[in-house]
Amino acid sequence: MQVGMRSDTNPTLADKLAAAIADGILNGKLPPGERLDEVGLAEQHGVSRTPVREALRQLAMSGLIDMRPRKGAIVSKATPEEIESLFVAMAEMEATCARLAAMSMTPIERRRLQARHEAMMALAAAGETEAYSDANVAFHSAIYAGAHNAPLAEYAMNLRRRVGPFRRAQFRMDGRLLRSNQEHDAVVRAIVSGDAAGAHAAMIHHVSLVEDAFEAFAAINAA
Amino acid sequence: MQVGMRSDTNPTLADKLAAAIADGILNGKLPPGERLDEVGLAEQHGVSRTPVREALRQLAMSGLIDMRPRKGAIVSKATPEEIESLFVAMAEMEATCARLAAMSMTPIERRRLQARHEAMMALAAAGETEAYSDANVAFHSAIYAGAHNAPLAEYAMNLRRRVGPFRRAQFRMDGRLLRSNQEHDAVVRAIVSGDAAGAHAAMIHHVSLVEDAFEAFAAINAA
DNA sequence: TAGGATGAAATTGCATACAATTACGCCCGG
DNA sequence: CCGGGCGTAATTGTATGCAATTTCATCCTA
Numbered sequence: 453m454q455v456g457m458r459s460d461t462n463p464t465l466a467d468k469l470a471a472a473i474a475d476g477i478l479n480g481k482l483p484p485g486e487r488l489d490e491v492g493l494a495e496q497h498g499v500s501r502t503p504v505r506e507a508l509r510q511l512a513m514s515g516l517i518d519m520r521p522r523k524g525a526i527v528s529k530a531t532p533e534e535i536e537s538l539f540v541a542m543a544e545m546e547a548t549c550a551r552l553a554a555m556s557m558t559p560i561e562r563r564r565l566q567a568r569h570e571a572m573m574a575l576a577a578a579g580e581t582e583a584y585s586d587a588n589v590a591f592h593s594a595i596y597a598g599a600h601n602a603p604l605a606e607y608a609m610n611l612r613r614r615v616g617p618f619r620r621a622q623f624r625m626d627g628r629l630l631r632s633n634q635e636h637d638a639v640v641r642a643i644v645s646g647d648a649a650g651a652h653a654a655m656i657h658h659v660s661l662v663e664d665a666f667e668a669f670a671a672i673n674a675a
Numbered sequence: 676m677q678v679g680m681r682s683d684t685n686p687t688l689a690d691k692l693a694a695a696i697a698d699g700i701l702n703g704k705l706p707p708g709e710r711l712d713e714v715g716l717a718e719q720h721g722v723s724r725t726p727v728r729e730a731l732r733q734l735a736m737s738g739l740i741d742m743r744p745r746k747g748a749i750v751s752k753a754t755p756e757e758i759e760s761l762f763v764a765m766a767e768m769e770a771t772c773a774r775l776a777a778m779s780m781t782p783i784e785r786r787r788l789q790a791r792h793e794a795m796m797a798l799a800a801a802g803e804t805e806a807y808s809d810a811n812v813a814f815h816s817a818i819y820a821g822a823h824n825a826p827l828a829e830y831a832m833n834l835r836r837r838v839g840p841f842r843r844a845q846f847r848m849d850g851r852l853l854r855s856n857q858e859h860d861a862v863v864r865a866i867v868s869g870d871a872a873g874a875h876a877a878m879i880h881h882v883s884l885v886e887d888a889f890e891a892f893a894a895i896n897a898a
Numbered sequence: 899t900a901g902g903a904t905g906a907a908a909t910t911g912c913a914t915a916c917a918a919t920t921a922c923g924c925c926c927g928g
Numbered sequence: 929c930c931g932g933g934c935g936t937a938a939t940t941g942t943a944t945g946c947a948a949t950t951t952c953a954t955c956c957t958a
Contacts, residue, residue: 462744500943509729513736521685541826548767603764607830723913
């Protein structure tokens, strides 16, 4: 579910375009700083500029792109400080969701989270990076949902999308999978046992380490 | 500053329309559930439907209105449960900002927050509801800014806007001003002294009590 | 050669026109 | 009197056209 996305019984072209463009951004086909030409996108998708403009506005509000009047739109390009802020914000949002999840998840949700986590242990041990990455998104989404608070879950998911373009290849690092899984273990234990403060702390710890991985990655790339 | 709002050296019609419509919603001229007719808004503002539609999309992404394809837009109307979620989300966001502010505000920012708080004491004592309300927004905004994290500040402000239509007349209750000010005192003391956990707790307490005021207000209205 | 003025091309912003779906009143049948 | 089908009006979605600003290359000048 997406922030403010129009309910999708009959999605409009603008909605589909927004999804397609967002996909391109998250896939790296549209890297940060890339110019988003209205006529280009329109021709590329075989539509007129009107729905393209509406899609761009949607994406601008989500923070995925930047628009400046009369200057056009680009994929959001952030300074290192802004990227740092995004990671801090995401850590805080995830930690908040984890805290609420520890307080308000149902017993069934807790068991399912535990099962999900255990399944991921096998993936981590087998080094299945891709499958682990997908499962990881689902794992965090389960925690968002467990907070039982739609606005917070939407913000958390939105932030996760926004940092996406800046954290590619995070799991490529040696031992990252196993370490991630160990951190998940602390998070899951706290949530399952209803330890709100512990869940918060464990999640902040976890996401902050992901951030470290990014910093290292950025440093390597800069060299 | 608004989430994703286009930088405003030369704001577009859509941006100005979005601001105008948002203003109408926050002022109560456009109550929750009100239908937002595109041609009506266009004629009312003397523009065509195109910028109106773009403004509506912006507002939809901010959560202030709901759009359903081919069904039109309405001012967001929430169930009591959804309103509760909004208040919880706002409390969490504000508390997170307060926690970060306690950790990262500069000495100057701390002193200014203290001064702001002390000025509000006088307003509360004098029962100047309107001035206090304005100062209250500035007070909370100062804390958002003190978190030194633009994304979180934007989310917090956005949530504050979203709950606006559902918390009108909150300060009308007897003694609410003085109580609010006392709660602010706890928040300010924690932030100024760098007590992150205390700031978080005090802010959650404060915003939760505002929520209680809403609940009471809603109950009275229902009767 | 560097710098700035200039003009055309490209691009965005807005308005208008058309298409398609929905909403609503009306009539008819039961 | 009530409910369902039907047709028209109203409303939204999309395309196209025009105006205005920006951008970029070119040329002129110091």
